[in-house]
Amino acid sequence: MSDTPDSAVRTYTEQHRTAFLDDLAEWLRIPSVSAQPEHDGDVRRSAEWLSGKLAETGFPVTEIWETAGAPAVFAEWPSEDPDAPVVLVYGHHDVQPASREDGWNSDPFDPVIRDGRMYGRGAADDKGQVFFHTLGVRAHLATTGRETPAVHLKLLVEGEEESGSPHFRALAEERAARLAADVVIVSDTGMWDENTPTVCTGMRGLAECEIELFGPGQDIHSGSFGGAVPNPATALARLVAALHDTEGRVTVPGFYDGVAELTETERALFAELPFDEDTWLRTAASHATAGEAGYSTLERIWARPTAEVNGIGGGYQGAGSKTVIPSSALVKLSFRLVAGQDPERIQDAVRTWAEARVPAGVRHRITFAPATRPCLTPLDHPALQAVARAMGRAFGTKILFTREGGSGPAADLQDVLGAPVLFLGISVPSDGWHGPDEKVELDLLLKGVEATAHLWGELADALR
């Protein structure tokens, strides 16, 4: 590739930077929190806003697709070349819950730019990364002189990813003909760091479970009754404590069945990355590493399944004390899954394991959110190599490979459409996904624009 098209893309991107950022900020102001029913209207507003913006971008087809839950946005831009490969881009327009009290330095839904970063819920996960495709495809057309993209381009932007995509698979199945693609590009992941552009080759799956234990019919006096009836908070703590063995392995029988073990090659590739434990710990805001014995930190978060407590609660949590035996206690668990694990089998195994641990006199309720499958793409796939080349042209450097510890419904698309799933993401670990002060690095956001501007030509070449 010559330098000319690369610098043309860069110039085009710079010229449109201000309007692009203004538009993104407008989108971030819509608090499209799919987990909180009071934001249902905002999720819909977010879908409508995006649909309008995609039409403005030039997509001749933009549609809002209803689901049994929140609406998704679909857009299509056919290529004039009848033999062009079909590419489906996936992202999501819903966001995690956020409130100022969680520790944000500014309103999570009133984005601000400080020090070359835009702070706001969804800035990186995932509105920012969906949005770079709009300027990207315009840069692709403007710098190649084309009227239509080099690939037949489709976009599917769902509205329930942060709630575990409960209706996504059904939507994909129902709309499989419209979604049909040779390759799926997911823009909902990250890179190694600000200085090490990488392409992700797989994501973990996710099974979420809520276990509630019920003891006394109401909170009862811990003096009058303490020591003589089962305490549901104690029972719950025992259940959570039993979830891992002393080696950090999950004890649920069958949990590791089918797990795709790391090859020596993959372990060596991971080890090539400039991993610095102190830096990583700072990003994780943590004071130590911990986890499954026999695996490195990167292997633990990318290639090993986990069980984590996301929330636990029961009894009196206010100021001072209230000497009660609580009537109930609740834990929210999430299991990250890797290639080879079947979410349905994991759910069954967790249920069986948990029910066997509920003591006499304690009642229980175990519920699962719809699960997300894991996925993994081979390193030598031509489309994966095309993504790496597009990234390399944007960043002007060698692209390394990673995996992603997080989860997305990408594997459902792989299943339903029979197409390989590739990842193009520009977020970095310090972006604070799901936490306070989520942000996106503006320079990287614009590299995302450039990468997608190159990607359609690279993919058309690679898949022809």
Place this chain on the structure above:
Amino acid sequence: MSDTPDSAVRTYTEQHRTAFLDDLAEWLRIPSVSAQPEHDGDVRRSAEWLSGKLAETGFPVTEIWETAGAPAVFAEWPSEDPDAPVVLVYGHHDVQPASREDGWNSDPFDPVIRDGRMYGRGAADDKGQVFFHTLGVRAHLATTGRETPAVHLKLLVEGEEESGSPHFRALAEERAARLAADVVIVSDTGMWDENTPTVCTGMRGLAECEIELFGPGQDIHSGSFGGAVPNPATALARLVAALHDTEGRVTVPGFYDGVAELTETERALFAELPFDEDTWLRTAASHATAGEAGYSTLERIWARPTAEVNGIGGGYQGAGSKTVIPSSALVKLSFRLVAGQDPERIQDAVRTWAEARVPAGVRHRITFAPATRPCLTPLDHPALQAVARAMGRAFGTKILFTREGGSGPAADLQDVLGAPVLFLGISVPSDGWHGPDEKVELDLLLKGVEATAHLWGELADALR
């Protein structure tokens, strides 16, 4: 004793019932919640209300005693008999937190009478039981024709019992000369049940502990970091799970040091009570008994020390899910102590035990509320026998003996004043202390009036 004074007391009590209940309801309307700083003013208002009412009752001395926390009420009514024994009555005017949302069928601070019961926070614990002394002493005087009580009567009604009486011992020490007594009568306990009047011979102590564990500096994404850093909620669950062994014994080293073991005689006395497990479970609103192996339910709640979780919390507890590793998790523990256990040694032991269990990379904060000592009075003490006779005259039946699983600062009075502590309480297990729909049985409340009307003569005789 002849029947005449007993029926005269009954008639006097009945004649003053309506005004007595109206007054009590007025007091219950003051939400004197000592654990919640926003109710500080109400706790003071409660003290002032009681002080005024005691003056109205005829106590020539009524004082509000300031502490470093909430104010206590002191009242004194000297006997004309210079050789009369000195009796100090103890109770408290503060109450547990309560809100309608906890499951109350009526406003906890707007008492209502339904089916012969008065519902309201403090109806039984402890305002109702303090208040029967006011009508009791008037019935004592009216039916004996005395101008002053047969004993030199003192009342101390504290305002921080539901917060663990943090300043009570200091108050007792500071005011020891004014409080000096031959015997202490505590009205802050209960009876076996509506049909089995009993006298309590001891109370458990209480050590309360809050343990907070800190992991990441903020909530972090359980996909990006899960499986590779310590999760404080998991660490906390392991700590709580390790608190008991499989026999239900507390594992904290030294916890059982010095525990006064039950004698065969005491076990036989307990076994005489008409204990019905199904009934007890209904009162406990529980579905099974559980606890330390080798002990009956009554032994477990009266004579054995315990460790209970009063509250646990960390991470996301709202609707839906939020896939984070929480930055912190908290547990509120209470340890009930029995005669022979030293609260300070228990606190040290718990701290040492807990700190040894905090994993690398997790920080901790362990705090203790001021502890309450256990206490126990010998069955053959003459004052205890006098209390039993007064109760017997009020109820017209044989009085049995119990202990109390709950805790009060009675043992501090025993320590500081060098006086035996006796219990006169009319609450029953179904009164719902600390829970929703706390109530007092009106018939029993009036038996409390009668019992105290008889008590001063009985004690004067017994201790002369």
